[in-house]
Amino acid sequence: xxxxxxxxxxxxxxxxxxxxxxxxxxxxxxxxxxxxxxxxxxxxxxxxxxxxxxxxxxxxxxxxxxxxxxxxxxxxxxxxxxxxxxxxxxxxxxxxxxxxxxxxxxxxxxxxxxxxxxxxxxxxxxxxxxxxxxxx
Amino acid sequence: xxxxxxxxxxxxxxxxxxxxxxxxxxxxxxxxxxxxxxxxxxxxxxxxxxxxxxxxxxxxxxxxxxxxxxxxxxxxxxxxxxxxxxxxxxxxxxxxxxxxxxxxxxxxxxxxxxxxxxxxxxxxxxxxxxxxxxxxxxxxxxxxxxxxxxxxxxxx
Numbered sequence: 156x157x158x159x160x161x162x163x164x165x166x167x168x169x170x171x172x173x174x175x176x177x178x179x180x181x182x183x184x185x186x187x188x189x190x191x192x193x194x195x196x197x198x199x200x201x202x203x204x205x206x207x208x209x210x211x212x213x214x215x216x217x218x219x220x221x222x223x224x225x226x227x228x229x230x231x232x233x234x235x236x237x238x239x240x241x242x243x244x245x246x247x248x249x250x251x252x253x254x255x256x257x258x259x260x261x262x263x264x265x266x267x268x269x270x271x272x273x274x275x276x277x278x279x280x281x282x283x284x285x286x287x288x289x290x291x
Numbered sequence: 292x293x294x295x296x297x298x299x300x301x302x303x304x305x306x307x308x309x310x311x312x313x314x315x316x317x318x319x320x321x322x323x324x325x326x327x328x329x330x331x332x333x334x335x336x337x338x339x340x341x342x343x344x345x346x347x348x349x350x351x352x353x354x355x356x357x358x359x360x361x362x363x364x365x366x367x368x369x370x371x372x373x374x375x376x377x378x379x380x381x382x383x384x385x386x387x388x389x390x391x392x393x394x395x396x397x398x399x400x401x402x403x404x405x406x407x408x409x410x411x412x413x414x415x416x417x418x419x420x421x422x423x424x425x426x427x428x429x430x431x432x433x434x435x436x437x438x439x440x441x442x443x444x445x446x447x
Contacts, residue, residue, distance in 0.1 A: 195322040202323035208360025
């Protein structure tokens with residue numbers, strides 16, 4: 156991978172929640188988050204707030220990958236993110252990936268999904284807008 | 292920090308006996324809320340404020356600032372608690388959707404403070420708006436809008 160930040164920076168928060176890259180296939184970065192007390196809401200259920208953190212990292216990782224070839228030195232600024240919760244997350248591994256809906260000169264729109272056993276039955280989705288600041 | 296006189300439980304008979312300032316005692320469970328270290332700060336009829344001290348293991352930026360992950364969790368939690376504050380009691384419910392507008396990055400090593408107000412409550416839905424700052428309420432780091440759903444119903 157040429158210049159620029161790692162797809163998933165090794166931050167204390169990511170380490171605290173055990174969030175890692177599960178794999179990269181067809182230019183899509185998939186993250187995983189293990190189930191632990193630290194991400195529990197009600198007993199044996201996933202806390203919605205922890206899914207938000209996972210989504211943010213999935214959005215950023217996929218946007219960094221999309222920019223890595225043409226604009227590896229671009230800076231990304233978050234504008235907003237809306238999370239929709241669909242199903243309760245259970246005591247399982249949670250995965251998240253994201254799709255670049257549109258990557259323009261300065262604005263990126265990214266759609267993300269989180270799931271556990273079946274990607275076609277997501278537990279939550281998110282849509283994020285971000286600013287892309289390219290030095291060139 | 293003052294000690295509550297009773298330990299709230301999830302049993303339905305306790306649902307109306309909660310007060311916002313003792314609900315922290317509910318967070319005795321070793322879970323996400325406990326892990327991020329959010330705690331009650333203030334409340335009114337339909338609003339609540341929560342604070343989140345800075346901690347090294349919650350940091351996500353190179354210069355040692357909190358968030359955005361923990362910021363989203365704090366806003367979700369504060370919005371959720373504002374509904375219970377307005378109800379003067381606990382009701383099991385779930386976040387339906389939550390939108391966070393990132394206004395600026397929190398300052399390095401700054402604690403976060405979130406505010407949320409439940410401005411509309413129907414039988415099954417609660418509508419909340421909130422914000423978070425890192426020291427100055429006139430200079431927020433984020434705003435939030437959330438909708439919560441109670442399938443059982445918030446009231447009869």
